[in-house]
Amino acid sequence: xATQHSRAVARLMISPSVVLLLxxxxxxxxMTLYFSFLRYNLLSPGEESWTGWTNYYFFVxxxxxxxxxxxxIFLVGGVxxxxxxxGILLAxxxxxxxWGQGIVRVLVIAPFxxxxxxxxxxxxxxxxxxxxxxxxxxxxxxxxxxxxxxAHAPLSSIVVMVSWQWxxxxxxxxxxxxxxxxxxxxxxxxxxxxxGLNRFFFIVVPHLSRAITVxxxxxxxxxxxxxxxILVTTSGGPGTASTNLTFLIYIQSLLQFDVGGGAAGGVIxxxxxxxxxxxxxxxxxxxxxx
Numbered sequence: 609x610a611t612q613h614s615r616a617v618a619r620l621m622i623s624p625s626v627v628l629l630l631x632x633x634x635x636x637x638x639m640t641l642y643f644s645f646l647r648y649n650l651l652s653p654g655e656e657s658w659t660g661w662t663n664y665y666f667f668v669x670x671x672x673x674x675x676x677x678x679x680x681i682f683l684v685g686g687v688x689x690x691x692x693x694x695g696i697l698l699a700x701x702x703x704x705x706x707w708g709q710g711i712v713r714v715l716v717i718a719p720f721x722x723x724x725x726x727x728x729x730x731x732x733x734x735x736x737x738x739x740x741x742x743x744x745x746x747x748x749x750x751x752x753x754x755x756x757x758x759a760h761a762p763l764s765s766i767v768v769m770v771s772w773q774w775x776x777x778x779x780x781x782x783x784x785x786x787x788x789x790x791x792x793x794x795x796x797x798x799x800x801x802x803x804g805l806n807r808f809f810f811i812v813v814p815h816l817s818r819a820i821t822v823x824x825x826x827x828x829x830x831x832x833x834x835x836x837x838i839l840v841t842t843s844g845g846p847g848t849a850s851t852n853l854t855f856l857i858y859i860q861s862l863l864q865f866d867v868g869g870g871a872a873g874g875v876i877x878x879x880x881x882x883x884x885x886x887x888x889x890x891x892x893x894x895x896x897x898x
């Protein structure tokens with residue numbers, strides 16, 4: 609049993625780490641809040657002035673803001689849909705006894721370790737380039753006009769790129785959960801006359817519900833801040849067709865030099881992210897007994 613003295617010593621020993629972590633989080637957040645109430649432009653250093661809620665008003669009333677919100681929702685929803693459904697199918701495939709199973713699993717999981725910038729460059733230049741890309745070359749061989757994905761379907765193209773990176777993560781989590789399924793349940797259902805689809809929907813999918821919840825929770829946190837893929841491929845264009853909330857804040861802060869407006873956008877993004885997190889914890893987190 610820990611004595612009161614030992615507990616006090618333990619708290620004293622971990623207190624520097626706690627203070628450091630709190631400072632790491634609270635100082636940038638406090639500075640962001642402070643700058644969001646200032647008229648602060650990098651082109652006019654030393655001329656900062658208190659502006660109250662003006663930055664928030666102009667950021668929210670900017671037509672690009674609502675485009676960015678819908679683009680963010682589309683990106684997150686599209687990647688989640690592809691990664692969860694594709695992850696289940698790949699997990700089913702990898703759970704089978706096949707030749708070179710270990711090598712296949714490594715190849716499937718490998719894209720998760722590729723840096724987002726490198727992944728975006730590969731997809732942009734090697735696959736989606738209408739002149740020299742693989743898809744363009746295949747279209748030319750078939751006698752079809754090559755399709756410029758990044759110009760005519762920029763948001764969907766980014767969904768494909770990001771899904772390619774996150775699909776291995778979902779596959780790994782779902783495969784681990786699938787391997788924990790008691791084979792006796794499957795055998796009993798098969799003996800009772802249940803076909804493959806019934807076994808999948810009534811045994812496998814309910815068993816994977818907790819793993820699917822983990823995938824959705826973790827991926828949503830990271831997908832809300834997609835940035836590198838957009839910067840490298842489309843720069844938010846054409847127009848605002850592929851601008852999400854994170855990229856809009858970048859445009860406001862570093863391209864338009866409006867630090868005050870960008871800070872206000874950052875605060876709004878934090879609030880929206882917390883709303884999404886609370887919603888997910890309440891609606892989906894029940895599967896984890898949270």
